[in-house]
Amino acid sequence: MVMNYMLSEEEQLLIETAKIVANEKIKPVRQYYDKNEEFPWSIINELAKADLCGVYIPEAYGGLGKGIMGLILVVEELCKIDAGIALTLAATALGILPILLFGTSTQKKKYLPDIAAGKSIAAFCLTEANAGSDVTAINTTAIQDGDHYIINGNKCFITNGGEAQVYTVFVKTNTDKGLRGISCFIIDKETQGFAFGKKEHKMGIRASSTRELIFNNCKIHKDQMIGHIGAGLIIAQKTLNYSRPGVAAQALGIATGALYEAIHYAKKRVQFGKSIITFQAIQHMLADMATEVEAARAFLYSCVRMIDAKISKRISKESAMVKLFCSEVAMKVTLNAVQILGGYGYLQDYNVEKMMRDAKITTLYEGTSQIQRNEIALGLIKETVINE
Amino acid sequence: MNKIVICIKHIHNIGINYFDLYALEEGVQLKEQNQDNSKVIVFTMGPRGSESTLRTAISKGADEAYLLTDDKFFKGSDTIATSYILATAIKLLVGQYKIIICGKKTYDSGTEQVGPAIATMLNIPHVSYVREIKSINQRRLTVERVVDDGYETIRSSLPVLLTVTNGVHKPRIASIKSKLLARKANIKIFNAYDLDINTSKIGLYGSPTQVVSLYTKKKKLKKKFSGSARYIVSSFIKQFNNSI
Numbered sequence: 001m002v003m004n005y006m007l008s009e010e011e012q013l014l015i016e017t018a019k020i021v022a023n024e025k026i027k028p029v030r031q032y033y034d035k036n037e038e039f040p041w042s043i044i045n046e047l048a049k050a051d052l053c054g055v056y057i058p059e060a061y062g063g064l065g066k067g068i069m070g071l072i073l074v075v076e077e078l079c080k081i082d083a084g085i086a087l088t089l090a091a092t093a094l095g096i097l098p099i100l101l102f103g104t105s106t107q108k109k110k111y112l113p114d115i116a117a118g119k120s121i122a123a124f125c126l127t128e129a130n131a132g133s134d135v136t137a138i139n140t141t142a143i144q145d146g147d148h149y150i151i152n153g154n155k156c157f158i159t160n161g162g163e164a165q166v167y168t169v170f171v172k173t174n175t176d177k178g179l180r181g182i183s184c185f186i187i188d189k190e191t192q193g194f195a196f197g198k199k200e201h202k203m204g205i206r207a208s209s210t211r212e213l214i215f216n217n218c219k220i221h222k223d224q225m226i227g228h229i230g231a232g233l234i235i236a237q238k239t240l241n242y243s244r245p246g247v248a249a250q251a252l253g254i255a256t257g258a259l260y261e262a263i264h265y266a267k268k269r270v271q272f273g274k275s276i277i278t279f280q281a282i283q284h285m286l287a288d289m290a291t292e293v294e295a296a297r298a299f300l301y302s303c304v305r306m307i308d309a310k311i312s313k314r315i316s317k318e319s320a321m322v323k324l325f326c327s328e329v330a331m332k333v334t335l336n337a338v339q340i341l342g343g344y345g346y347l348q349d350y351n352v353e354k355m356m357r358d359a360k361i362t363t364l365y366e367g368t369s370q371i372q373r374n375e376i377a378l379g380l381i382k383e384t385v386i387n388e
Numbered sequence: 389m390n391k392i393v394i395c396i397k398h399i400h401n402i403g404i405n406y407f408d409l410y411a412l413e414e415g416v417q418l419k420e421q422n423q424d425n426s427k428v429i430v431f432t433m434g435p436r437g438s439e440s441t442l443r444t445a446i447s448k449g450a451d452e453a454y455l456l457t458d459d460k461f462f463k464g465s466d467t468i469a470t471s472y473i474l475a476t477a478i479k480l481l482v483g484q485y486k487i488i489i490c491g492k493k494t495y496d497s498g499t500e501q502v503g504p505a506i507a508t509m510l511n512i513p514h515v516s517y518v519r520e521i522k523s524i525n526q527r528r529l530t531v532e533r534v535v536d537d538g539y540e541t542i543r544s545s546l547p548v549l550l551t552v553t554n555g556v557h558k559p560r561i562a563s564i565k566s567k568l569l570a571r572k573a574n575i576k577i578f579n580a581y582d583l584d585i586n587t588s589k590i591g592l593y594g595s596p597t598q599v600v601s602l603y604t605k606k607k608k609l610k611k612k613f614s615g616s617a618r619y620i621v622s623s624f625i626k627q628f629n630n631s632i
């Protein structure tokens with residue numbers, strides 16, 4: 001890469017370390033995990049040993065304190081090789097962010113060090129069968145019973161489901177209060193009344209587990225609530241503001257990986273007596289892909305610098321923009337990478353086939369591209385009200 | 389305390405020599421297994437730039453690092469002079485040690501001589517091409533070494549010098565925290581004067597051998613076979629049989 005983003009020495013160290021783990025530990029097994037839909041615990045162990053699990057967690061809790069920037073640099077680097085395996089880390093960040101952003105110091109002390117050390121992973125549990133884009137439609141309830149809450153209902157599509165130790169779960173504590181009736185609880189895996197349902201079989205990111213959660217009279221102490229009662233929706237929205245750049249980083253990593261594969265293939269593949277990279281049609285495709293990838297990276301890094309600098313509370317528009325942009329770039333670039341590899345690109349023996357499958361999810365989860373556009377438009381409307 | 393000494397080489401533009409990573413890993417694993425406050429001490433002789441390789445070694449588990457560097461007196465040292473500098477430094481700076489581990493060879497010059505020469509100068513036994521330390525106690529160890537057509541199990545008294553090949557223990561990936569610590573670690577630097585070394589035995593003039601020139605060998609195409617697979621194979625075999 002020629003473009004220089006003035007990353008600090010420590011940020012470069014994160015990238016360098018993630019790259020070594022990705023190449024030495026993940027690359028040799030990525031096809032295996034994709035084919036077998038097996039959860040990559042052995043790799044999580046490697047990430048933990050290299051200190052890559054807690055880059056965004058403050059040093060006081062055993063992390064490296066490198067902010068969202070640290071997280072996205074690591075996620076991007078890992079996703080160049082495999083997005084499914086890298087998702088275990090990114091989804092853990094999503095799952096633990098509600099505690100990081102809104103938890104009490106007791107809750108942080110209890111949960112963050114194990115996450116930072118890679119001893120446990122987390123999951124963010126919002127979606128339900130009838131509440132996807134419309135999160136306010138959730139039906140899982142928590143009814144107060146003295147010092148406890150009794151939780152009933154099902155969550156679906158939960159990344160790291162069944163494997164995670166820590167679940168941040170959004171529930172209705174008051175069904176009459178609408179938007180203010182949602183609260184967020186931390187639920188440990190072993191809690192009675194908490195079980196796992198169906199594991200989904202997916203198009204891409206198949207190393208990641210996506211699973212249903214079942215709460216059946218699950219009793220949770222009130223100290224496990226994050227923030228105050230009724231703050232759940234705000235917690236979810238703020239968490240997503242911080243985590244969407246993580247999805248953008250997955251997309252960027254996949255796109256970069258696919259671009260790399262396409263360039264190398266195009267140099268080697270000979271047709272009509274020439275290597276296909278000498279054809280202008282191929283060159284222009286590669287040029288567009290590289291330009292889009294670089295634009296995505298520049299946008300992502302500057303957006304995350306702004307988020308980490310905490311100069312603005314209103315980051316939902318930018319965070320949505322960068323997720324939208326990077327994920328759409330990933331789709332375009334992986335699609336074109338397959339095109340450049342021709343028939344070989346369609347085979348599982350070549351990596352771009354998997355990259356194209358993996359890329360698609362980034363336009364869907366943590367809000368579809370349509371929902372990102374809604375968020376961006378809402379930001380535009382709000383901004384102009386303030387300015388006028 | 390048990391001191392485990394590792395000799396490593398910094399290779400220009402590359403960093404730590406490949407086989408030295410295995411030497412280091414073997415030493416660090418020894419320390420970790422025994423948990424009897426062993427210490428891993430790394431040495432390198434080379435230009436100032438070799439410091440980065442010592443930091444790599446610290447990030448992968450070494451406790452102490454010595455850089456033996458002297459632009460005037462060490463430059464141009466051949467294998468005997470290099471071994472003499474390392475042996476002198478080990479004697480002076482470590483004293484008692486349990487084991488010395490070197491890589492079986494370097495990637496740039498590849499003589500495979502430095503390890504055995506150090507052992508000879510220190511008057512201790514050595515075992516070369518070791519792939520694994522099978523067992524070790526206070527007095528002796530058992531190792532498995534690679535020979536042409538298999539493995540040899542060798543027992544030796546301690547202290548001993550081993551040269552290791554890319555063996556059973558894969559070099560670890562340094563964690564971010566250990567890399568950050570390694571950046572701040574204290575590297576002890578010694579020159580010819582500090583080591584009180586006999587300068588007539590080192591450097592360009594103290595070296596019995598001198599590299600006069602280096603060049604990359606051009607491979608000459610002896611014969612090209614083309615045609616059907618069957619034809620290529622049969623004509624190759626014919627040619628091969630004729631040539632032996």
Ligand SMILES: Cc1cc2nc3c(=O)[nH]c(=O)nc-3n(C[C@H](O)[C@H](O)[C@H](O)COP(=O)(O)OP(=O)(O)OC[C@H]3O[C@@H](n4cnc5c(N)ncnc54)[C@H](O)[C@@H]3O)c2cc1C
Nearest residue numbers: 124125126127132133157158159210364365366367368370
């Ligand atoms: C592999 C995977 C992992 C996931 N991981 C998690 C997780 O860890 N935690 C979690 O809580 N959830 C998770 N999800 C759920 C994911 O966030 C939702 O699938 C996503 O938000 C979309 O919801 P939906 O699937 O119900 O689609 P729907 O909401 O039913 O949307 C269907 C279509 O309608 C469009 N649409 C909906 N509303 C609007 C609107 N207002 N304007 C314009 N278009 C609209 C959508 O864009 C989409 O095209 C995961 C999903 C998948 C597939």
